[in-house]
Amino acid sequence: MIRMTALFRYILCLWLLLGLVTSGGTTGFAQAGTDKMDAVLVVDVSNSMSESDKNGVSLEAMKMFVDMTSAQGNKIGVVAYTDKIEREKALVNVNSEQDKKDIKAFIDSLQKGAYTDIAVGVGEAVKILEDGHDQAHSPIIVLLADGNNYLNKASSRTQQKSDQELVAAVKTAKDKGYPIYTIGLNADGKLNRAPLQQISAETGGAFFETSTADSLPQILSEIFAKHAKVKVVPVQNFTSNGQFQEVPISIPNGSVLEANISITSGKAVELKLFDPAGGELTIPSNDILLSRSRTYSLLKLVQPAQGEWKLQVKGADRDKINVNLIFNYDVGLEMEPLPSKTYKAGDVIPIKAALSTNGQPVSPELYKKMKAKLIVQDMSSKQTSEIDLTNTGSGFEGSYTIPAASRYEIKVRAEETSFYRETKPVTVDASQGGGKATSPQPPASSHTEESSPFPWTAVIVGAVGLILVAAGAIYLLSAWKKANKGFTGQVAIEIVDEDTGEKSSPQYKKLSAFKGKVKLHQLLQLAPEFQETEKVVFLPGKNDTLLIENRSGCRIEKAGRVLDASKGKELKKNDRIKISLTSVNKSVYVDYIV
Template structure:
């Protein structure tokens, strides 16, 4: 009965998708990225060679700053640390709260070093994580922090040629899928392999950065964040602290700023106060102002700030150098008005209009347009030349024209920018070449032919009824599956051993029968809720198919099987006699689990 119901539901869904594509002309392809949200994978080399490049683990602080800058609105972030294997990884999770950010930052703090390094391993895994967890409506990005050098384990049989081949395959895959890789070369010891890192960035449409001191990493990560989301880092000020509260002016240029991220780089802790344009002190932290701190930075995120002149007071340790920058987050896109579909040729003048939009609506904000400049970008696809033409800011949009210079094929787009952000329209193809001269508007019907409109088929009614049936069936199926999942029983038992990594002492195996539980059981429960194992509360076991066990990990624990780190954030199947090792981050102990059927 259930099998038939599932088959019927699948068939109804296929019918609905087909009807939807007929109604809308959709091709069922992925939606274009909006550019305002991102799916980011941060990849860091944690081999021992990095001890000289990043002695104080500033790379960790930089990654945490990147996390803090993201908006709490559907961004996804994943983390990878690698040597010649994947040491730790956190599959992409959606950032919906400060708690989500704190979970990611705690994971970053738990990263540890390893002996060897193979850059191909990190890049390949980053592509896999994006494939598995990205949102098609978000803008994908990979950020790689490394020195670009390999140090392979001779005993493994792995050669440099094998690594190079695997790296090139991963680069091509990232390029084909539109995954830009931004590379940051750490060169404190002068041993940076620029060639490899530049190649990775160039061939995937990312950017390469180089630094000889890890202290500049937060600034570089800020630039990458801004560049990828078409924002700009706005320099505010830099000064040497005198030990007293020093005033800093913060200007919010318009009412369309969604978030203002103020980063305060300093080597010592600072105290901050914030005053709105009316002079009233704003409590930090609060619903409007979020505060993040680390050993390398302090960050304030003002949510939907009021337009006007704000004041920031910063009190640092005497003689400490303080650098303050700001990045605005905007929920804005730039859209070009449609151009008439007709046959084009050299000499034709095409009017061009574009405007900023938010949530599909044009933005009517003179303050937003006040300082903006716009350019028409022209790419001649026939001879591969490019040019730019300034167009007019009307106060509510941008207007200009494109005069076709030759019978070529062109791609045109509009770019608009001010001091804090820029946006570009989707490119538009204008084909005035001989091959494209046949593209014209439809020919009218011959004279005398009956042109009376036929009575349209009631597609809308059909679709509404079909969708209603589908929704009811889906709801029933969902409720049934939830009930079955919550009441599904376990098979077998698990054996648990606890090892003290400092002394090597191992506990006697504890056998836990699973048939007493329904739906799911937490590892913390099986460890008798001992306080020192509190982090295992987010390690969960679920009953699987065919007498298997599913493990999910939402904690900072590291889970290994056969010496390889597993990504079990989305669940991993354990079969009869499988043995896993769960390394705790809060105490230097490991839990070995054997699944026995």
Template structure:
């Protein structure tokens, strides 16, 4: 049997080794590559004011959001929804897409959204940032999509100055956290304040779109999805339907395509068939073909498609215009190597090599390099100026160099772009400011004979430094373990209206989506009326238990007896508690089951 203490020591030593490696000069020449399969955390924040009844009669905005959901990866992406007027009308916390049913549930929620009076863009932005902030997952790429159809129309009692202050604060928070806010302005009546939505996007390093027709929204959502994941929308040949099957060729250029998303925009239903490169008709849907249809679009997702020409057959209503777009999701990254030196100076040449990789292996498919353009992006960290230098690109690799202009620090990235995707390597930094710090301590003075005493003061300092590193590694490892401890089981939630006696059906919330802790408010889908439950926190306990901490004013009882959970209360399998809220006359029953 393995000794747990021995395993712990090995883990700590491994962590220390990695820490020392990261601090060593070799780290600057290590390969830098992006994650293999990028996942997103997206919040769709949509204006549901009554003015949208005129600018979006057919609720195409809802259809566009549903298409965004369908385009998300089959597993792993997280999507939330905020429906706002001058307040939050409905909200769905970030929900992880792990199945087709998860997407159906979220799309059903979107279909149930209703309209309300007034408009306050600051509310839509602020709440979206909160939802993303409370449910984002480490390693996922965050984004917000904000859709509005006009200027603010504030309720009595709120000034434009107050709204502007709230909006600016929310945008600044998004900027500080690196959350881009893509804005879509639906300018059907010409009343859109373009300057405001363009500034929101610009300040958060995103893009802004303006359209006069709601029919353009599915196309725009496609472009946002592709842009954020550094992919490209490839328009396929559109046509006017004649009531018969019409053929469209879908080219899968190489074997590195993870997913091919084919979106078919039509305001009338279409019928779809698909033939693989061998001419065999495919079963739709199947485990490799996911198909979803709506009032404004149909989307066909091909998983791990074979390389070659696929034939898409579409039958539409006669005289109906049909547009088709294709987005490839690639399992391709850029790995970069930079020549390492601690003594760069102006005039020196820095050589750079890079390659395309898939699953950690160099890609040898010539089609991926064909017509690809590679550039070295050099940012002077002292002047903040950026330039792009051309690199030589071939299936043998990507090569080039830069000349150091000034005694400054620089950041280098390699960008590879072809007709289907854009990829960038992780950045590497070099310095031409000269050697920093003193020379290493010598154990023997020059000219002294062998056997001279070792400089134990210097060695003692070095040993003390190692001890500090070990202590830091132990502390960091312990903190990381606590922060990332996983949950087991799920919570069964029932909400009772104490005025009417009405009780919701049991809602099951799996806990394994959270690491370290979660707020009860998150389990309640961040509903605004239950905001006070932010102060009720769940943490993983020993032996598959859950620890409940209460810092709110809510009253918590078990078996009819009130208890204090300010310092934590252990919940075991089948434990059932009642939480009486203070701000609304409702109570929440929680049951923990493994």
């Protein structure tokens, strides 16, 4: 039996939750999405790419994208496909330069295959996001392909079946909010634009085309910038004279989290860096990270000081060198909640928005060169209008007059030369002259001189309703806690080929990267030959234990005895289990380490 005080707390929490959901939050401002991302890079590695990507720079571009992401906090996965998944890496947490090196080494190891089926690559990328996407991160898929299918005639696969699966995968991406950016590779003039354009258009991504693979790094920079709401800042393009040549680098404000300086060139370059005080800095060092690849160098300045820096670049004589700059900002734009009132044509809505980082106001310095506008879309006519807002030095202010009875979606966009931010859109419903922008408040009590009977029926119905609401809140709270419960410890995974006795090196997987549950298939990097382990699931248990549920045909043994884990079995510290697969003659050994 729930005590009344606890019941009241549950009801109060539910009301607050409902208020936040329906109004967009009234405890402060409505903030735009996170800057952290979950990115899946998808590349066609069929033989046809030898012509459409003659210089093989598609892999270089993917590595550059990895290097441009923040040093910590993102997740990246990779899919290489032909008419099947050749290699893939599930979303892995990137928290160090070594994590990035591991991903780039994986990209370098990709091999080509004979056939092509674009539906296979897109479908697998969507599945990877479904399995490992962190809801607090911004999802993105980047697809590099020539848009052509070349199916194996000896198989039962048909173009119709491929098209159906592609449509289904794109629909899933659209429904779940996974934008797909497509890059059409056209070195041989045989690019099939239509499917790539359709994929990007339907999912809210963008389509790019290149006839020379050398431009891929620039395109990847633009995709990264578009998704992270920053801008590619062209710094300098020049032809090397074989000596050190100076390139000015301007850090516009103190809110820059990272400055990414990309130097693309035909041959390796030498670099020197000087801070605003004129002192030469060591490359690399703790706050200056350097990544190199065949066609580019990327210099990442962590929390650089505001001011004029100097980069010196020495390239091979007559080599063409392009220098671009992208900033990573830990800054969000927040719009003040609109007044909770009835809206109608002619009403004037006050608009206020401000920048913040980690919930705190930013330095006034950041506002100096910024401009902001209110973007309004009439949801009936789909027409969009823009209204300039005033920069107050600590925020942006203005107003909007509702022109007619309709529903409107409004948001604020603020930008300067290196980045921009947008608030989450808010809907104002003035279609019936009685719409509201936020959740309605309880009507004020009206008292009359005339007495009326006590509304027992209403009280009883209300009480029953509150009890049901409380029960629902308890259930939702329990489900939410279960879905977001964290793991402790890690597992060591070994794979044994039962035919040859060959054993893989132990792979250590930290479970703290997951919430609620994790499938064994994810821990095995989603390798296709281990597909049946999709139904072997680990869940966090009590007192630093691990639960395993087996709904597959795999056999699980512990200490030589078969476990019936269909309804879950507990694993304790240092427990070791053997999972025998049915589709291939291999076994997976899992050690639970706390």
